[in-house]
Amino acid sequence: MSVRACAPSSNDIDWAAFATAAERTGFDTLVIAVSPGFDPLTAAALIMPRTHRIRLAPEVGVDRGEPFTVARGLAALDHLSKGRLTWCVGAITDAARAREFVEVTRRLWQSWQADAISFDKADAVFSDPAKVARINHQGTAFQVRGPLNTPRPPQGRIPLMVDAGSPLADLADIVIGRDGATVERRALGDLR
Amino acid sequence: MSRQMSLGLFPLGHGHNVGSWRAAAARKDDLLGLDYYVNLARLCERGTFDMIFFAEILYSYEQNGRHCGQLAYPTLDPVVLISAIAHATENLGLVATYSTTYTDADATAAKFATIDRLTGGRAGWNIVTTGADQSAHNFSQREHPEREARYTRAQDYVDRARALWREWPSSAQKRPVLVQAGMSPYGRAFAATVAEVMFTVSRTIEDGRKFRVDIRALIAEKGRDPDQVKVLPGIAPIIASTEAEAKRKEDEFFDLVHPRIQLALLADQFGMDFTGYALDQPLPIDDIMKAPHVVSGARDPSRLIQKIDGQMPTLGAYLRQSSRVRSHQSFVGTPEQFADHMQRWFETGACDGFNILPPVIPGEFETVIDHVVPILRKRGLFRSAYPGKTLRDTLGLTPLAAA
Numbered sequence: 001m002s003v004r005a006c007a008p009s010s011n012d013i014d015w016a017a018f019a020t021a022a023e024r025t026g027f028d029t030l031v032i033a034v035s036p037g038f039d040p041l042t043a044a045a046l047i048m049p050r051t052h053r054i055r056l057a058p059e060v061g062v063d064r065g066e067p068f069t070v071a072r073g074l075a076a077l078d079h080l081s082k083g084r085l086t087w088c089v090g091a092i093t094d095a096a097r098a099r100e101f102v103e104v105t106r107r108l109w110q111s112w113q114a115d116a117i118s119f120d121k122a123d124a125v126f127s128d129p130a131k132v133a134r135i136n137h138q139g140t141a142f143q144v145r146g147p148l149n150t151p152r153p154p155q156g157r158i159p160l161m162v163d164a165g166s167p168l169a170d171l172a173d174i175v176i177g178r179d180g181a182t183v184e185r186r187a188l189g190d191l192r
Numbered sequence: 193m194s195r196q197m198s199l200g201l202f203p204l205g206h207g208h209n210v211g212s213w214r215a216a217a218a219r220k221d222d223l224l225g226l227d228y229y230v231n232l233a234r235l236c237e238r239g240t241f242d243m244i245f246f247a248e249i250l251y252s253y254e255q256n257g258r259h260c261g262q263l264a265y266p267t268l269d270p271v272v273l274i275s276a277i278a279h280a281t282e283n284l285g286l287v288a289t290y291s292t293t294y295t296d297a298d299a300t301a302a303k304f305a306t307i308d309r310l311t312g313g314r315a316g317w318n319i320v321t322t323g324a325d326q327s328a329h330n331f332s333q334r335e336h337p338e339r340e341a342r343y344t345r346a347q348d349y350v351d352r353a354r355a356l357w358r359e360w361p362s363s364a365q366k367r368p369v370l371v372q373a374g375m376s377p378y379g380r381a382f383a384a385t386v387a388e389v390m391f392t393v394s395r396t397i398e399d400g401r402k403f404r405v406d407i408r409a410l411i412a413e414k415g416r417d418p419d420q421v422k423v424l425p426g427i428a429p430i431i432a433s434t435e436a437e438a439k440r441k442e443d444e445f446f447d448l449v450h451p452r453i454q455l456a457l458l459a460d461q462f463g464m465d466f467t468g469y470a471l472d473q474p475l476p477i478d479d480i481m482k483a484p485h486v487v488s489g490a491r492d493p494s495r496l497i498q499k500i501d502g503q504m505p506t507l508g509a510y511l512r513q514s515s516r517v518r519s520h521q522s523f524v525g526t527p528e529q530f531a532d533h534m535q536r537w538f539e540t541g542a543c544d545g546f547n548i549l550p551p552v553i554p555g556e557f558e559t560v561i562d563h564v565v566p567i568l569r570k571r572g573l574f575r576s577a578y579p580g581k582t583l584r585d586t587l588g589l590t591p592l593a594a595a
Contacts, residue, residue, distance in 0.1 A: 036302075036359075046275045049276060066294065066332065069294070076268035076269040076272040077276070124451075141332075144332065
């Protein structure tokens with residue numbers, strides 16, 4: 001079961017205490033919603049070390065900004081949390097741009113193969129040039145060369161969560177039904 | 193109380209020495225795990241440092257269009273990093289670089305507002321316009337904008353962020369501390385208008401004094417109080433209990449820079465292949481100037497080279513300096529000597545403190561915390577306890593009435 005939390009206008013709820021309580025109660029995911037002046041990914045990074053099991057699902061929109069920024073921010077927290085991150089995409093105004101955004105973000109995560117870091121001190125090879133490649137995306141909304149400067153996140157592809165009826169529903173790993181119930185579309189273990 | 197230094201830690205990879213990941217203590221998973229960064233943050237706080245500072249890189253290193261296995265170590269999103277280590281500290285300033293050229297002002301303002309509020313006013317934003325051409329291709333841009341255009345955008349971007357911070361609920365220090373790190377004339381003018389901390393490059397004490405005198409005049413010209421801006425040059429210390437031991441350590445650190453790493457570094461800086469050139473020969477400046485391309489248009493090879501004491505260095509001597517800490521100054525000696533050096537710079541107006549760039553992490557930073565900070569404290573040059581809670585308090589900046 002997931003719990004969805006919004007920052008109230010004062011912004012000063014004790015997020016770590018809230019997350020710990022949700023974890024203790026047995027919720028498996030904490031969805032952190034966006035509000036003016038409040039960045040859910042940053043809040044998720046602040047909360048993460050205070051929790052142990054609960055999945056964190058910050059809302060990171062695709063209406064503005066660039067896939068490279070989103071890909072590296074989510075990848076960083078997926079690494080630091082050892083794979084406890086879910087990507088919750090909020091409201092969408094431009095479906096075509098949103099789909100391309102998700103596609104490019106996922107390709108950037110794949111730009112480093114899982115075993116690209118060789119860390120060979122004797123031969124002075126930190127990472128294997130055969131296992132890190134450009135993506136050379138030339139799309140309508142985005143032109144992105146890659147590769148990402150962050151290795152592949154531990155989950156390979158960070159699960160994507162959307163609301164039912166979202167134009168990204170067919171790309172999503174988790175769809176939240178209109179009654180608030182979560183429908184798991186794929187087993188999380190299959191995402192690699 | 194008399195004026196005291198401000199000190200920051202700038203960690204990069206396993207250290208600023210480009211071969212530092214080959215050091216015995218370096219482990220494969222360090223840079224992607226939380227523990228490595230939490231340890232550094234706690235060391236900073238034990239040494240009552242003002243702040244820890246993370247850089248931003250918006251591309252993965254390549255050479256000839258191919259991933260460079262020697263230099264392309266991973267970097268994590270710096271705002272995610274400072275947010276993830278916040279819980280482990282109570283007073284430490286948390287500073288992240290974020291580019292104004294390739295990101296959205298509203299999104300960036302929200303990121304820094306969030307960490308600043310949730311940490312009780314400990315955040316700082318190092319505002320850069322990004323110097324690397326390669327970044328453009330990752331952000332749907334055909335080419336990297338010229339410096340003047342970048343700084344025009346930066347000014348609008350920061351104005352927008354400040355307007356939003358006045359609108360949103362404010363933090364204990366009203367808004368994040370603003371930091372700047374560019375040394376170009378455009379960078380200086382921008383810093384004089386907005387910065388409260390400047391990370392600078394000064395290789396000699398004379399350079400440091402001249403820069404600080406000039407920038408303080410420029411700040412006053414813009415109608416601001418120069419004492420509200422801290423000038424912190426970068427420095428890479430190699431410290432041991434005797435001078436001879438410190439020199440041995442310096443040699444050991446250079447040994448980490450494997451010939452393959454040397455070649456990758458030179459190719460990155462000069463855009464040519466140095467295979468076959470001897471380390472004891474003068475740097476082949478004629479060949480360098482004839483090289484078909486310089487990797488980054490922002491770099492002038494002759495400027496990089498002149499930075500070695502005015503004389504044409506040997507290839508080996510150039511590499512020794514450049515592989516350790518790029519163009520920043522380094523220091524090799526005992527804790528007492530390093531404290532003397534810092535004191536001389538600080539008391540003769542060459543700086544307001546330092547940004548420490550350890551060549552090997554965490555070892556060379558532990559030495560600073562355990563052996564240098566106590567000397568600075570005993571001399572009354574550095575605090576023994578944090579004066580307040582916010583980064584502004586720690587830096588000794590006047591509280592703001594509004595964001």
